[in-house]
Amino acid sequence: MTEKIQKTLRDSAGMRWMVLFFLAFAMFCSYIFMDILSPIKDLMQSTRGWDSTAFGTMQGSETFLNVFVFFLIFAGIILDKMGVRFTAVLSGAVMLVGATINWYAVTEMFQGSSLETWFNENLNYIPGFDELGISPFYLGMPASAKFAAIGFMIFGCGVEMAGITVSRGIVKWFKGHEMALAMGSEMALARLGVATCMIFSPVFAKMGGVIDVSRSVAFGVVLLMIALIMFIVYFFLDKKLDSQTGEAEEKDDPFKISDIGNILRSRGFWLVALLCVLYYSAIFPFQKYAVNMLQCNLTFTKLSPESFWAGNTVTVIQYVIMLIVAAAAFASNFSKGKTMKSVMQVVAVVALVIFCYMGYMRQSAETVFAVFPLLAVGITPILGNYVDHKGKAASMLVVGSLLLIACHLTFAFILPMFKGNAVGGIIVAYVTILVLGASFSLVPAALWPSVPKLVDAKIIGSAYALIFWIQNIGLWLFPLLIGKVLDQTNPQLVSDLKNGLISPEEAAMSYDYTVPLVMLACLGVAALILGFVLKIVDKKYGYRLEEPNITE
Numbered sequence: 001m002t003e004k005i006q007k008t009l010r011d012s013a014g015m016r017w018m019v020l021f022f023l024a025f026a027m028f029c030s031y032i033f034m035d036i037l038s039p040i041k042d043l044m045q046s047t048r049g050w051d052s053t054a055f056g057t058m059q060g061s062e063t064f065l066n067v068f069v070f071f072l073i074f075a076g077i078i079l080d081k082m083g084v085r086f087t088a089v090l091s092g093a094v095m096l097v098g099a100t101i102n103w104y105a106v107t108e109m110f111q112g113s114s115l116e117t118w119f120n121e122n123l124n125y126i127p128g129f130d131e132l133g134i135s136p137f138y139l140g141m142p143a144s145a146k147f148a149a150i151g152f153m154i155f156g157c158g159v160e161m162a163g164i165t166v167s168r169g170i171v172k173w174f175k176g177h178e179m180a181l182a183m184g185s186e187m188a189l190a191r192l193g194v195a196t197c198m199i200f201s202p203v204f205a206k207m208g209g210v211i212d213v214s215r216s217v218a219f220g221v222v223l224l225m226i227a228l229i230m231f232i233v234y235f236f237l238d239k240k241l242d243s244q245t246g247e248a249e250e251k252d253d254p255f256k257i258s259d260i261g262n263i264l265r266s267r268g269f270w271l272v273a274l275l276c277v278l279y280y281s282a283i284f285p286f287q288k289y290a291v292n293m294l295q296c297n298l299t300f301t302k303l304s305p306e307s308f309w310a311g312n313t314v315t316v317i318q319y320v321i322m323l324i325v326a327a328a329a330f331a332s333n334f335s336k337g338k339t340m341k342s343v344m345q346v347v348a349v350v351a352l353v354i355f356c357y358m359g360y361m362r363q364s365a366e367t368v369f370a371v372f373p374l375l376a377v378g379i380t381p382i383l384g385n386y387v388d389h390k391g392k393a394a395s396m397l398v399v400g401s402l403l404l405i406a407c408h409l410t411f412a413f414i415l416p417m418f419k420g421n422a423v424g425g426i427i428v429a430y431v432t433i434l435v436l437g438a439s440f441s442l443v444p445a446a447l448w449p450s451v452p453k454l455v456d457a458k459i460i461g462s463a464y465a466l467i468f469w470i471q472n473i474g475l476w477l478f479p480l481l482i483g484k485v486l487d488q489t490n491p492q493l494v495s496d497l498k499n500g501l502i503s504p505e506e507a508a509m510s511y512d513y514t515v516p517l518v519m520l521a522c523l524g525v526a527a528l529i530l531g532f533v534l535k536i537v538d539k540k541y542g543y544r545l546e547e548p549n550i551t552e
């Protein structure tokens with residue numbers, strides 16, 4: 001008798017990838033919001049009075065509740081207890097609430113309101129947190145930055161919860177299939193989100209010739225509404241899958257708090273988690289300052305408002321070219337025939353060159369830095385595919401860390417030598433940013449798909465949450481530290497600004513970034529050492545990190 005094989009949604013490749021699209025698109029929107037203020041640090045200083053310390057403190061607040069109120073740990077427990085679909089919708093709603101507060105804080109409406117007065121007079125001292133030096137507020141912090149920080153803290157809870165949920169969702173739908181490729185593709189779309197915000201955030205802020213930073217944030221809020229809708233659609237697909245498989249993992253094999261102990265006892269888990277915090281602390285916090293770092297190191301000529309390159313049409317054209325780079329790189333990854341693959345690769349490279357040329361012609365740091373996530377968009381899925389079929393994850397972590405060190409040292413010491421040489425500076429900047437983008441593909445593509453090899457499937461949500469929690473400590477600390485170090489290593493600039501000798505606009509463009517960049521390179525060195533240790537431990541204890549995910 002022929003046995004009838006029950007096909008589920010997950011057995012259909014089309015369905016799996018459609019589910020991935022919903023999850024990844026939601027993450028795309030959240031990554032746009034995450035960095036929405038990063039390319040307009042100068043405008044936050046000139047229109048809202050946020051100096052580097054205020055900016056860094058507000059940016060660092062994203063991870064505050066996750067780290068110090070252990071929200072991420074609770075998020076992991078919620079995920080393991082309640083399942084992927086419930087947590088996905090919850091995270092979408094939390095992000096939206098936080099983002100809306102963040103938006104209100106930077107609007108004109110907030111300025112001069114009684115709420116602003118309240119924030120000016122309060123939250124200057126937080127008992128307990130201030131003594132430990134971890135308060136998300138300080139005396140003299142602009143009221144708008146304080147309230148925005150509260151919104152960003154709530155958003156941060158939602159976005160990290162969404163991050164672990166999406167990772168677990170991908171494991172649920174793709175385990176035994178193209179898991180690393182799926183994770184790589186999800187991250188690729190998230191990187192496209194960062195590029196999108198680098199390009200469009202300043203456009204919204206400067207629209208119509210009137211500067212209003214809240215327009216950029218409003219753009220992000222609208223996208224988060226779309227993210228919530230994506231999660232709701234996912235909810236129904238995931239429910240259907242569970243009804244087909246009758247699986248409901250979280251009920252058959254309930255999660256226990258003691259499971260966390262099992263995770264913490266794993267040597268491999270600790271190495272991956274520490275590598276993660278060191279590596280990502282040198283990337284995400286840098287991303288928040290990179291545009292300003294380029295503004296301070298590159299020589300741009302001011303374009304006249306009538307210039308073609310200064311217009312918004314060119315922004316849209318450049319964005320379309322960016323999408324062509326991403327689509328062609330992505331398609332080359334999936335093309336079956338050799339010729340088609342090569343054609344797609346040529347299209348991607350040509351479009352990338354045009355993109356860089358336009359960035360140069362537009363004479364703005366944000367369009368130069370927008371190239372950073374673009375290489376990651378193109379190659380993260382390729383590397384994910386490589387990990388699926390060939391392995392070598394631990395080696396990729398080592399190479400990624402090496403590239404990271406080289407890039408931060410180049411930004412610190414070589415780029416400033418080109419100050420005054422507009423073309424030379426831009427070339428050095430582009431090459432370094434592209435190499436950093438390659439590093440940012442290697443590490444994530446290898447790191448995240450390695451986690452299921454280190455812990456049991458049942459506790460994978462908590463494992464991702466713990467790694468994110470440890471990572472968030474760095475993501476909290478380093479934006480703050482960079483801001484403080486910047487103010488402290490530029491004392492003349494800070495005092496001239498205080499004494500009114502230079503304008504906030506001038507100050508925002510004149511920081512010396514050498515010390516913060518060396519600090520980030522040191523993180524890379526520590527990550528590199530851990531990468532080597534991981535390779536040794538992997539060999540000794542047989543975690544199979546160097547082996548493929550799919551056995552052909």
Ligand SMILES: C[C@H](NC(=O)[C@@H](N)CCCCN)C(=O)O
Nearest residue numbers: 034160163187190284444468475
């Ligand atoms: C998948 C991974 N995401 C993370 O590491 C998140 N914790 C991102 C947090 C960003 C905080 N600004 C990635 O994007 O590679």
